[in-house]
Each structure stands twice: as structure tokens, then as C-alpha cells.
Amino acid sequence: MKALIAAGGHATRLRPITWTHNKHIIPLANKPMLWYVLKKITDVGIKDIIINVNPGDVKYMSDHLGDGSEFGAHITYLEQRGGAKGLAHVVANAEEYLKGERFLFFLGDNIILGSINQFVDRFEREQLDCMIALSHVKDPHRFGVPEFNPDGTLKRTIEKPKDPPSSFAVTGIYLFNEKFFDAYKTIEPSERGEYEITDVITWYIQNGNVGHEEITGWWKDTGTPDALIEGNASIMDDTPREEFCVNCQLHEDTQIQGPVSIGVGTIISADCLIRGPVVIGKECKIVSSYIGPYTSIGNNVEITNSEVEHSILFDGAKIDTTRRIVNSLIGLNAHLVDCKRSHPKSGHRLIIGDNSFVEL
Numbered sequence: 001m002k003a004l005i006a007a008g009g010h011a012t013r014l015r016p017i018t019w020t021h022n023k024h025i026i027p028l029a030n031k032p033m034l035w036y037v038l039k040k041i042t043d044v045g046i047k048d049i050i051i052n053v054n055p056g057d058v059k060y061m062s063d064h065l066g067d068g069s070e071f072g073a074h075i076t077y078l079e080q081r082g083g084a085k086g087l088a089h090v091v092a093n094a095e096e097y098l099k100g101e102r103f104l105f106f107l108g109d110n111i112i113l114g115s116i117n118q119f120v121d122r123f124e125r126e127q128l129d130c131m132i133a134l135s136h137v138k139d140p141h142r143f144g145v146p147e148f149n150p151d152g153t154l155k156r157t158i159e160k161p162k163d164p165p166s167s168f169a170v171t172g173i174y175l176f177n178e179k180f181f182d183a184y185k186t187i188e189p190s191e192r193g194e195y196e197i198t199d200v201i202t203w204y205i206q207n208g209n210v211g212h213e214e215i216t217g218w219w220k221d222t223g224t225p226d227a228l229i230e231g232n233a234s235i236m237d238d239t240p241r242e243e244f245c246v247n248c249q250l251h252e253d254t255q256i257q258g259p260v261s262i263g264v265g266t267i268i269s270a271d272c273l274i275r276g277p278v279v280i281g282k283e284c285k286i287v288s289s290y291i292g293p294y295t296s297i298g299n300n301v302e303i304t305n306s307e308v309e310h311s312i313l314f315d316g317a318k319i320d321t322t323r324r325i326v327n328s329l330i331g332l333n334a335h336l337v338d339c340k341r342s343h344p345k346s347g348h349r350l351i352i353g354d355n356s357f358v359e360l
Contacts, residue, residue: 001046001101001102001103001104001120001124002046002048002049002050002097002098002101002103002104003041003046003048003049003050003103003104003105003106004049004050004051004052004090004091004094004097004098004103004104004105004106005034005037005038005041005049005050005051005052005106005107005108006052006087006090006105006106006107006108006172007022007024007034007051007052007053007061007108008052008053008054008057008080008084008090022053022054022057022060022061023109024037024061024108024109025060025061025064025065026228026312027296027298027312027314028111028228028231028232028235028296028312029232029235029236029239029279029296030261030279030281030296030297030298032064032065033108033109033111033231034051034064034065034108035065036111036235037106037108037110037111038065038068038071038073038075039071040106040112040115040116041073041104041106041116042071042072042073043115043116043117044115044116044117044120046073046104046120047068047071047072047073047074048073048074049068049073049074049075049076050075050076050077050078050094050097050098051065051075051076051077051078051108052078052079052080052090052093052094053077053078053079053080054079054080055079055080055081056079057077057079058077058079061077062075062077076097078093078094078097080093081093084194085189085193085194085195086189086190086192086194086195086196086197087105087107087194087195087196087197088184088187088194088195088196088197088199088200089194089195091105091176091180091184091197091200092181092184092195095181098180098181099178099181100178101178102123102124102175102176102177102178103175103176103180104116104120104173104174104175105173105174105175105176105197106172106173106174107171107172107173109172110171110172110173110219111219111231111234111235112171112173112215112219113219113234113235113237113238114216116133116173118213119131119133119173119175119213120175122211122213123175123211126209126211127209128175128177128208128209128210128211129176129177129179129204129207129208129209129210130174130175130176130177130201130204130205130208130209130210130211131174131175131210131211131212131213132146132157132170132171132173132174132175132201132210132211132212133170133171133173133174133212133213133214133215134146134168134169134170134171134212134213134214134215135168135169135171135214135215135219136167136168136169136214137167137168137169138167140161140164140166140167140168140169141160141161141162141164142160142169143160143169143170143171144157144158144159144160144169144170144196144197144198144201145157145158145159145160145161145164145165145166145168145169145170146165146166146168146170146212147165147166148165148166154205154210154212155205156198156202156205157170157198157201157202157205158198159190159192159196159197159198159199168214170197170198170201171215171219173215174197174201176200176204177208179204179207179208180200183200183203183204183207184200186203187199187200187203225329226327228312228329229294229310229311229312229327229328229329232294232296232312233277233293233294233310236259236276236277236278236279236294236296237277239259239277241259243261244259244260244261244276244277244279245261245262246260246261246262247261247262247263247264248262248263248264248265248266248267248268250262250268251268251269251270252270253270253271254268254269254270254272254274255272255273255274256274256276257273257274257275257276258275258276258277258278258293259276259277259278260274260276260277260278260279260280261278261279261280262274262280263280263281263282263283263284263299264282264283265282265283265284266280266281266282266283266284266285266286267284267285267286268286268287269286269287269288271287271288272286272287272288272289272290272291273290273291274286274291275290275291275292275293276293277293277294278291278292278293278294278295278296278297279295279296279297280296280297280301281297281298281299281300281301281315282299282300283299283300284297284299284300284301284302284303285301285302285303285304286301286302286303286304287303287304287305288304288305289303289304289305289306289307289308290306290307290308290309291303291308291309292307292308292309292310292326293309293310294309294310294311295308295309295310295311295312295313296311296312296313297313297317298313298314298315298316298317299315299316300315300316301313301315301316301317301318301319302317302318302319302320303318303319303320304319304320305320305321305322306319306320306321306322306323306325306336307324307325308324308325308326308328309324309325309326310326310327311325311326311327311328311329311330312328312329312330313330314329314330314331314332314333314334315332315333316332316333317330317331317332317333317334317335317336318333318334318335318336318337319335319336320336320337320338321336321337321338322338323336323338334358335358336358337358
């Protein structure tokens with residue numbers, strides 16, 4: 001079986017971060033978001049992977065993700081042709097690689113905890129034509145939504161309905177057989193001007209054997225800053241404790257509590273408290289500071305006289321502020337400094353783009 005990952009788009013809800021970063025390369029626990037998708041896919045034995053990327057992004061993406069050898073796989077990078085015309089069009093763009101194949105289609109901004117083995121195993125074991133993963137959500141109108149018959153079987157799937165027929169979302173994990181491209185030829189662009197993957201699934205429901213199964217663990221479409229920060233925390237919770245490792249020499253008075261990873265060459269002063277789960281990159285310098293749970297810190301970051309918690313700091317960020325930083329995304333080489341020293345009663349929530357300079 002092959003796999004196709006959708007890793008294009010412009011992620012407008014994550015601007016300004018995504019003015020200069022493809023969303024799928026944003027670090028979660030100091031690894032690109034797509035790293036976790038590739039790990040899920042290769043863990044089920046799929047080694048032939050196509051990644052659909054924006055025009056001009058092939059080198060950028062391959063520089064961050066490589067050729068797949070890290071996972072014992074082979075990655076082909078494929079530029080999207082014809083513009084952004086919906087998820088079904090993304091698959092159609094890869095027809096030369098997938099025609100005649102059974103394949104997994106995985107949206108690159110979907111993060112799940114646990115394995116996808118049960119979905120792939122059932123698809124193969126029952127020789128289904130199509131298999132979709134569902135998740136119970138509070139806001140189904142934001143997603144593709146399944147409608148069920150009285151006996152619980154699927155009737156159809158609808159994209160972003162104003163009046164959702166169920167409280168389930170069709171997540172970004174799909175399995176299709178070789179009939180996908182026959183189905184694609186039958187659908188028309190929606191009112192949004194896109195070829196909807198839900199219309200293809202409805203074709204399968206009407207013309208084949210479609211399975212569905214609920215994701216019982218954590219699933220998140222990481223399309224907003226809050227979702228990214230939640231995803232970062234959940235990945236840390238899901239990481240085995242034995243994988244947290246300190247690879248630098250710490251001062252004997254530095255306080256380390258809970259699971260913490262620290263990269264080579266990082267310096268942490270004696271009057272610091274690092275309370276995990278925390279991931280800190282290479283060549284960082286942390287002085288007289290508190291780093292709280294669910295914080296990931298990139299490489300070459302400097303933090304002085306500051307408190308940071310439940311946040312993502314990109315490479316090269318510098319923080320020197322008595323203001324408490326919480327629930328924040330701090331972009332590449334961004335600087336946070338005090339305009340005056342004070343002791344606030346509450347934290348400050350920030351979403352700061354690359355190369356920014358902010359006074360608090």
C-alpha cells in the first residue's frame with residue numbers, strides 16, 4: 001500500500017507564523033508536525049509515501065523532512081498543480097503515482113495519539129473499498145460530517161454543513177481502493193469551488209463497501225494556535241518517559257522536575273527551575289528562569305530572568321522579560337524584552353511572527 005500526505009495550503013488562521021513557515025513544519029516537541037504523521041504511517045508498514053506540497057516548496061520540505069530514510073521509507077515530493085481546489089483534487093494530482101493502487105490519504109495537519117493500525121488492518125482484512133475515521137466533536141459544522149441511516153450505516157458525508165446531521169467529524173485519515181479516480185470523475189466543484197473529498201466518500205457509499213470507525217483517543221486538526229499548543233502538550237504526554245534525555249552538563253543546583261529533554265551544548269544556570277514535561281533544543285542558554293510544563297524550546301534560544309509555560313519557542317528566540325509568558329507561539333528569531341521591570345499579576349498570551357521584536 002502507498003500513502004499520500006496533504007501538506008499544502010496557506011494556513012491563514014496561523015498567521016503571522018505561516019507567512020514564512022509551512023504549517024506542517026511547525027515544531028511540536030521540537031520535531032516538525034509532519035514527522036509524527038510519517039511515524040504513524042511507517043509504523044503500519046507503509047514505506048512508499050508521496051507528500052503533496054505547494055508549488056515551489058519541494059526543496060523547503062525535503063530540507064526539513066529528508067528522503068524518508070530516517071523511517072526506512074521513500075518519500076516523493078509532488079507539487080500541487082492547478083491551484084487549491086479541494087482535498088479530492090489533491091488526490092487527483094497524484095494519480096500518476098496512485099492509479100491502480102489501494103492507498104492511505106492522510107492530512108498532514110492532523111495529529112492523533114495512538115496507532116492507525118486498526119484502520120489499516122480492517123481496510124485490508126475486510127477488503128473494503130473505502131474506510132474513514134470519525135471523531136466526536138463539539139463543532140461539526142467546521143468539518144466533513146457523516147449522516148447515518150436508522151440502522152447506523154453511512155448514508156452520505158457532507159462538507160461543512162450549516163446544520164450538521166450528526167456530532168461526528170470525518171477526520172483526515174482516509175483509505176481508498178483503486179476506484180478513487182473513477183469516483184473523482186463523477187463529482188463537480190462545490191459551492192466553495194472545491195472538489196470535496198466528502199462527495200467522493202458519498203460515491204463510495206452508493207457504489208461500494210465503506211467502513212467507518214471512531215477514533216477513541218485524542219485527535220486534533222491543528223489549524224489554530226490553540227490547537228497547536230494543545231497538540232504540543234499532548235505529544236509530550238504521549239512520549240515514553242525513557243525518551244526524555246538530558247544531553248548536557250547541568251549545574252548541581254539546577255532544579256529539574258519531571259520528564260525533561262535537553263540538547264547538546266545547552267547551558268542552564270544554577271538558579272533555574274525546569275518542570276516537565278519540557279523539551280529544550282541544542283545550544284540554548286537559560287539563566288535565572290522558570291520553564292514550566294508543556295513548553296518546547298528550539299535550538300539556539302536564550303531565556304533570561306523569565307517565566308515560560310505551555311508554549312512553543314522557535315529556533316533563535318530570545319526572551320528577557322519579567323512578564324510571564326503562557327500559551328504562546330514565539331516565532332523564529334523573535335525577541336521579547338521588558339520596557340520596564342514589573343511583576344504582573346497575570347500572564348500574557350502572544351502569537352509572534354518570525355524576526356519580531358516586542359517590548360512588554
